[in-house]
Amino acid sequence: MISLILRPMYIEKIMPYVDTPFVKVLSGVRRCGKSTIVKMIAEELRGRGIPDERILAYNFDSLQHEDIKTAKLLYDTVKGQLSKDGKTYLFLDEIQEVKSWEKAVNSFMTDFDVDIYVTGSNSRMMSSEISTYLTGRYISFRIFPLSFAEYLSFRKEYTSLGDIRLELARYLRLGGFPAVHLQEYTPDEAYTIVKDIYNSTIFTDIVKRNQIRKVDQLERIVRFAFNNVGRTFSASSIAKYLKNEQRSIDNETVYNYLSKLESAFILHRCSRFDIQGKEILKTQEKFFLSDPAFRYSVLGYTPDSVAAMLENLVYLELLRRGYEVTIGKLDNAEIDFVATKQENKLYIQIAERIEREETQQREYGRLLGIADNYPKYVLLADEFAGGNYQGIKTMHIADFLLSEEY
Known part of the structure; x- marks a missing residue:
């Protein structure tokens, strides 16, 4: 099994926003390491004592979730999995595969006690469309391939x-x-x-x-x-x-x-x-x-x-x-x-x-x-x-x- 090599440049930028009322948006070219970085964040949360049942992860590049194509399906699928005993930490990877995903994310923020992290490989999807529903409620982090x-x-x-x-x-x-x-x-x-x-x-x-x-x-x-x-x-x-x-x-x-x-x-x-x-x-x-x-x-x-x-x-x-x-x-x-x-x-x-x-x-x-x-x-x-x-x-x-x- 390949161990995760920490990329502290990003972890140090993102972790101060844990438990804040902002969606954390990680964007960058495909395969630059976004998915690994969110796994690192999840590990950091576990290290702070957050139990596994309060950490939910969905990868929309995976066949496991290929049927979730709309915001309504995303909302209906996830809401039943959210914790009833404290904040749920929700990781939505390659979210651009879900049409109008930002509507579902906005609803999660409004309706439930959640801390949300999303990744995407399309900057337009991560900027103009997102601002319609999440104005003032998200922080963007640009992820690059490995530095020297x-x-x-x-x-x-x-x-x-x-x-x-x-x-x-x-x-x-x-x-x-x-x-x-x-x-x-x-x-x-x-x-x-x-x-x-x-x-x-x-x-x-x-x-x-x-x-x-x-x-x-x-x-x-x-x-x-x-x-x-x-x-x-x-x-x-x-x-x-x-x-x-x-x-x-x-x-x-x-x-x-x-x-x-x-x-x-x-x-x-x-x-x-x-x-x-x-x-x-x-x-x-x-x-x-x-x-x-x-x-x-x-x-x-x-x-x-x-x-x-x-x-x-x-x-x-x-x-x-x-x-x-x-x-x-x-x-x-x-x-x-x-x-x-x-x-x-x-x-x-x-x-x-x-x-x-x-x-x-x-x-x-x-x-x-x-x-x-x-x-x-x-x-x-x-x-x-x-x-x-x-x-x-x-x-x-x-x-x-x-x-x-x-």
């Missing part, structure tokens, strides 16, 4: 841990889906697992749910987006690319597909921010993946993709830590990331290595052109990375991902 620190914990527990910087290269290629790191898989075996996650997300959460007929069109847009991670592009550039392949599509349809990929947490949209004008720019966004292994499982591994995937890793780590992340625009130059959290701000440049003086001048010069005193970083994959340059901290990307200083 969590990945190292899995490696240490299930296989063997190598040099940290070599482990970064492995993490970059195989990604952070927990299922990939429960034993020592080859890249081909790992990508088989990830491709299955990708296919189930595309066909269950996007094609089936939205009744998309032109699946090949969607997949071509996916491939374009995956191949252009870390580059600015627009709907019109995708439409032009498809037109060159003799496939006609309008900009609105492209945006619609990109939105659906975002809703299923396959893609993240990253806007550009004018550092001098202090405003979000509406054009030329970038898209990043919820896990780098998505790219490699679909397109295959190529060495020229490494720089973009390193950016992707840093982007995801900043999101995990609660930062709002944009791409910085400074005159005609670009800052890879501007990360903001309350009164904190970071500026970050990322490169595989700096071998020439003009590269150094470019990477450091852009940050030196920002006229404020917030921390500035140049992150490298070079084994000699380290030190400071005119107040700009230089770090190896592995060290940055594991750092507790930001």
